[in-house]
Amino acid sequence: MSDRQQLELLELDVCLALLQTVRVGRLVFTEDALPAVQPVNFRMHQGQVVIRVAGGGKLAAATGNSVVAFQADELDPDLRTGWSVTVVGHASLITDIAELTEISGTWLQPWVDGRRDHFVRIQTEKVTGRRLHSTVGTSA
Numbered sequence: 349m350s351d352r353q354q355l356e357l358l359e360l361d362v363c364l365a366l367l368q369t370v371r372v373g374r375l376v377f378t379e380d381a382l383p384a385v386q387p388v389n390f391r392m393h394q395g396q397v398v399i400r401v402a403g404g405g406k407l408a409a410a411t412g413n414s415v416v417a418f419q420a421d422e423l424d425p426d427l428r429t430g431w432s433v434t435v436v437g438h439a440s441l442i443t444d445i446a447e448l449t450e451i452s453g454t455w456l457q458p459w460v461d462g463r464r465d466h467f468v469r470i471q472t473e474k475v476t477g478r479r480l481h482s483t484v485g486t487s488a
Contacts, residue, residue, distance in 0.1 A: 353428055358477030363433045366422075366477065367392050373420030375470075377439070379405035390418070393451055397435055397470040398442070410439040410468040418470050423480075431479040437471035 358366070367373075375388045386406065388399045397418050401407050409416055416439045423430030442448055451467055 354481045354483050356479040356481060358431070358433070358479055360475055363475045363477035364392065364395060364472070366431055366433055367397070367420055367435075370420050370422055373397075373418055375399065375406060376417035376419065377405060377409040377414060379408070390420070391451070393469075396472055398451060399468050399470070400464045401466050401468055402464045403466070406439075406468065407441070407466055410441045410466070413438050413440055415439075416470055427482055429480055429482050431477060433475065433477040435470055435472050435475050437473035439468050439470050442467040442469050 371389050371391075372387055373390055374385050376383065376385050378384065384405055388401075388406075390397050390399045392398070399406070401410070408414075415436065418435040419432065421430060421432035423432070442451070448467060
């Protein structure tokens, strides 16, 4: 008997539902003309990824309407199962007062001390997802 893996490509609605189940992902953006990747806590809001930032490269990417990528997953290395979802889209600073009121407060609390006064939205322009299933089969 051997474990075999089956890769399933996920539909948009499944990807968005999976993103609701985790709170940490990785933001991929450009900083000083180089790729940068940073872990961020996030929430989904109206089908978009929202993160809270203090400043720096993440804020610069948002205010510049840059294309960024966001990736979240849940993987079990022992069972070799799990899923991964990637969102690619333009980052933008949320400035609408009504929307800021709705998402501020306890809705998205930073994990690290310090002020994080800016909310950044990542448009879900391209969403891809994969799930890895472990199947048990027989080997010849």
